[in-house]
Amino acid sequence: MKILKFKIDKHNTVPNMVEMPKDADVIHVDVIGEDIFLWAEVNPENEKETREYWIYDTGVEIPNDPDFFYFGTCKRKSLITDEWFVHHVYEKVKGRE
Helix, strand or coil: CEEEEEEECCECCCCEEEEEECCCEEEEEEEECCEEEEEEEECCCCCEEEEEEEEEECCCCCCCCCCEEEEEEEEEECCCCCCEEEEEEEEECCCCC
C-alpha cells in the first residue's frame, strides 16, 4: 500500500475523470498552490479504474442526484487576486447507496 495524490482541477460544469488503482480509498482533499488534489491509499499493483469527481464552488447549484456523494471541502487563495475560494468535492458513483 501507498498514499498517492491525484490532481483534480475542473470546476462546476465539467467532471474530473481520475484514473487510479482499483479499490483506492480516497482519504483527503486539499490544495497545493492553486491546484486541488485528492490523496488516496492505493495498491499500485491493482489494475486501474476511472473515477468521476466534481468540484463545486460555494454558491453554485449542485445536482440533486442520488449518485453524488460528498467527499470534502478545501479552500484556496488566488495567487493573482488574493481572493479566497472554497471548493466542495463530490464523487459520482452509479448505484452506490
